Amino acid sequence: MHVTLREVRDGDLPVFYAHANDPEGMRMAAFTAEDPSDRARFEAHWARIRQDPSVVVRTIAGEGGEIVGHAAVFGPTEEREVTYWIGREHGGRGAATAALRELLGVVPERPLRARAAADNGGSIRVLEKCGFVVTGIERGFANARGEEIDEVVLTLMH
């Protein structure tokens, strides 16, 4: 699937909100916001990251301009991390892989980290296809699961 990354527009946010509240996406991501349905907190979060110069956040758009998801790099200089979310309606067609490849071209910083629930095989595969390697496993409380689960930490060195 061909995708492009562009600046986030106000009109993208309702789509991101729907993605963040998709039960299947929430289960996969596991480490979600405490209450993704809290619209005020969602809006505040997006307002904050869009004006934070240390956050590179982009809308992933499909060939017809449709909003496929979003991808971002965030965190302090020594611990920069990638994150992304693809709407389920666009899943399984290489969008995450293509978007992450493009993001890695835009953001030159290395190393970059990523985290995924240990059972999020699709996301781990996307990261490995883009050159990330597993460098650790941590335990953390996953809001979308209501319990502590294993989280894989991956690193892109070059």
Ligand SMILES: CC(C)(COP(=O)(O)OP(=O)(O)OC[C@H]1O[C@@H](n2cnc3c(N)ncnc32)[C@H](O)[C@@H]1OP(=O)(O)O)[C@@H](O)C(=O)NCCC(=O)NCCS
């Ligand atoms: C996980 C997610 C990013 C995948 O997006 P996508 O666009 O479907 O991913 P792609 O199509 O680019 O690649 C998925 C790869 O994982 C593979 N895959 C899918 N499910 C898998 C599983 N359970 N175990 C192992 N590999 C799996 C696919 O076969 C594909 O690999 P391939 O190209 O070698 O065949 C997307 O489902 C998503 O955003 N989910 C909700 C939020 C989330 O989990 N974000 C990431 C948080 S770390």
